Amino acid sequence: MINAGVNKELKMSSGIEKHSGKNRINFSPYLYIGPHLILFAIFFLFPTLYGIYISFTNWDLIGDPEFVGFANYKEILFNQDSTFYDQLRTGLGNTFKFVLFTVPACIIVPLLLAAGLNTKPKGMKFFQALFYMPTLFSVSAVMIIFSMLYSVSFGPLNHYLNVETNWLATQPYAWITLVTVTVWWTIGANMIIYQAALNGISKDLYEAASMDGANSIQRFFRITLPSIRAQILYTVVITTIAQFNVYGQPLMLTKGGPTSSTTVLLMYIQENAFGSGISIAGIGAALAVILGLCIMVVSAIQFFFLRQRD
Amino acid sequence: MRKISVLMFSILFVVMMALSGCSSTSSGSGGSSSANEIVYWNPFTGPDGKNMEQIVNEYNKTNPKFKVKNVSIKADDMYKKIPTVVNSGKGIPDLTIVHAERIKQFVDNDLLTKYDDKLADHPEIKAENYVPAGWNIGDLNGSRYSVPLDVHSFVMYYNKDLLEKYAPHALDDNVITFDEIKAAGELAKKDKIIGIGITWTRPIFLSIYNQLGGDITSDGETPTLNTPEAKKALELLKGLVDDKITNKDGEDPGQLFKSGKAIFFPEGIWMQNSVNEAKNLKWGLTSFPQISPDKIVNWTSSHQFVMFKDKNRSEEKTKGIMDFLDYVRENSLPWAKAGQNPAALATLENPEYQNLPQSFLVKNPEMQNTLKIFDYKYNGFVAEEVDKLVGDAIYGKLNIDKGLKSAQKAVEDKIATNNKK
Numbered sequence: 001m002i003n004a005g006v007n008k009e010l011k012m013s014s015g016i017e018k019h020s021g022k023n024r025i026n027f028s029p030y031l032y033i034g035p036h037l038i039l040f041a042i043f044f045l046f047p048t049l050y051g052i053y054i055s056f057t058n059w060d061l062i063g064d065p066e067f068v069g070f071a072n073y074k075e076i077l078f079n080q081d082s083t084f085y086d087q088l089r090t091g092l093g094n095t096f097k098f099v100l101f102t103v104p105a106c107i108i109v110p111l112l113l114a115a116g117l118n119t120k121p122k123g124m125k126f127f128q129a130l131f132y133m134p135t136l137f138s139v140s141a142v143m144i145i146f147s148m149l150y151s152v153s154f155g156p157l158n159h160y161l162n163v164e165t166n167w168l169a170t171q172p173y174a175w176i177t178l179v180t181v182t183v184w185w186t187i188g189a190n191m192i193i194y195q196a197a198l199n200g201i202s203k204d205l206y207e208a209a210s211m212d213g214a215n216s217i218q219r220f221f222r223i224t225l226p227s228i229r230a231q232i233l234y235t236v237v238i239t240t241i242a243q244f245n246v247y248g249q250p251l252m253l254t255k256g257g258p259t260s261s262t263t264v265l266l267m268y269i270q271e272n273a274f275g276s277g278i279s280i281a282g283i284g285a286a287l288a289v290i291l292g293l294c295i296m297v298v299s300a301i302q303f304f305f306l307r308q309r310d
Numbered sequence: 311m312r313k314i315s316v317l318m319f320s321i322l323f324v325v326m327m328a329l330s331g332c333s334s335t336s337s338g339s340g341g342s343s344s345a346n347e348i349v350y351w352n353p354f355t356g357p358d359g360k361n362m363e364q365i366v367n368e369y370n371k372t373n374p375k376f377k378v379k380n381v382s383i384k385a386d387d388m389y390k391k392i393p394t395v396v397n398s399g400k401g402i403p404d405l406t407i408v409h410a411e412r413i414k415q416f417v418d419n420d421l422l423t424k425y426d427d428k429l430a431d432h433p434e435i436k437a438e439n440y441v442p443a444g445w446n447i448g449d450l451n452g453s454r455y456s457v458p459l460d461v462h463s464f465v466m467y468y469n470k471d472l473l474e475k476y477a478p479h480a481l482d483d484n485v486i487t488f489d490e491i492k493a494a495g496e497l498a499k500k501d502k503i504i505g506i507g508i509t510w511t512r513p514i515f516l517s518i519y520n521q522l523g524g525d526i527t528s529d530g531e532t533p534t535l536n537t538p539e540a541k542k543a544l545e546l547l548k549g550l551v552d553d554k555i556t557n558k559d560g561e562d563p564g565q566l567f568k569s570g571k572a573i574f575f576p577e578g579i580w581m582q583n584s585v586n587e588a589k590n591l592k593w594g595l596t597s598f599p600q601i602s603p604d605k606i607v608n609w610t611s612s613h614q615f616v617m618f619k620d621k622n623r624s625e626e627k628t629k630g631i632m633d634f635l636d637y638v639r640e641n642s643l644p645w646a647k648a649g650q651n652p653a654a655l656a657t658l659e660n661p662e663y664q665n666l667p668q669s670f671l672v673k674n675p676e677m678q679n680t681l682k683i684f685d686y687k688y689n690g691f692v693a694e695e696v697d698k699l700v701g702d703a704i705y706g707k708l709n710i711d712k713g714l715k716s717a718q719k720a721v722e723d724k725i726a727t728n729n730k731k
Contacts, residue, residue, distance in 0.1 A: 061393045083723035152560035166560035277690025
């Protein structure tokens, strides 16, 4: 249907061009991307550009933004006495830690689950639904459930382990908690991608390999992994970007503690721009731009490897 | 082609309409009011919202010329929305409830309408008719910018049975001291009952800090957090934690108190409904614990009526607003029933109010003087840092000196950045 429409339109528009001069712009492509383009501009492009502009100003959200050049960046990046310098280091450090802790687990666990489901065990549909379910819950619902689960005095976890561990406010437990919650919450999306990829691998390869005497581990590393390499690299990039934007889990579970050891950069951005005090939107925006640049650099490196392998 | 482009255009049109529709409805919900309506924003989204609605409904039943439209918005969202609507000039609420600590900031940005000349027609809206702590907040640079609705304090609940058992004479002078809590806590230890719960650390710390003579600012501009008094306050709390008089880190003090495993439970007067959930608990309400009975401090905040500047607000409508404020002054009982202390003294004479547990805080001028509002232009910055500091410091996860130093520095840096020209 759609193809037919495009062809027709191409013919038609070339017909129009013949009739009405050379410099006529062809609007039809814009019509197709128009709705998305408008939404993209309103909800993405404009806010992004405005955010970058705000990072060069001093603004409390009430008066007019006042242009201060690179002052915010200088304060954050080079003024070692500044609180904001510490905020960037602590916040970005914790964000990187979070990415390092969660991304491998967010790749490996769903991959193993998908590989398990791919053997078509009994009750496969049930488990598939079960593993995918957490992804559908909102962050606040998940965090409320887990804060109850990990509660010191009446949490089932401490009850059954018969310990009094303070999971949310002492290290290293705070990190362990955050990572497990995040992995549990995000398994589904990646797992579905891997399942689809695994389904696409030809059975002949496995048969040939077993005839040559390859055991199941060898088959996994020599056949399965190389065949779904593209999907793995894709999920690595997407998961990394998603985890860089971590906010809800530490905010609701550990509140950034103990002693700011799980305060991620987005929490500082929120505190500065929309905290309980007067807004320091300029600093907040500058921190956000720096975070954005970090995500871009990391993604670029990942894409670079992706291209090279291909 | 034609059909397709017509289709596309119509989709575009619908999208545009939807988008513009969204924006106009969202501002419409608060703003573009009919001429005879007072749009009244407040942050009462909790159970107390019902009580405010009741006041508004009863006022509207009196058939005033300008009816009040009650719009409750979550506090965080409301404070984010205010700069936007005031800047755009569209959809500005006629009357708004804000927290006392925010007013200085709004006045500095020249966002508020003064009440001064409007009070002439309403002589009863005056200092003598309100609790001083609530009334004084709205007086800035010789002008009046707000009228108080309530004064809500952070006090202490106690378990009557446990008090009888472990500290029978502690309340004889109507004040519980930290020494008494400590003694009771030591006695109760063998029964696995804690002396006092560490609840909301900010008002706990600030109350003690103020009892010791400290305040969050020395002159209204400079923050004062890194002081010997602050260190002493934190050490006092840490001492209670180290002596195991308090709940352990991470334990829910509310749960302990409700299940009869804690003698004292410092909390806000607004928490009565939650405490009442425990059916078998006999509880009482008294002042926040003190270091000495000579200087009693109860951390307090206040909800205040303000009018954000709006060119389009008619003089008549402003009069209507004043009528509503005068009505609230005399009819605050539903608000008291939500667990609050109305700032208007008119309610004080009502016997029904006098029976409410929290009324002890305003029943005489001496008690009214114990209410301390930590009013400071940069209160929000202090709050953020105190929240990070106290819990970690008293549970031994953060060195007190280091914590105070970095909290002081952080507030100073935020102020400096904010004032950079």
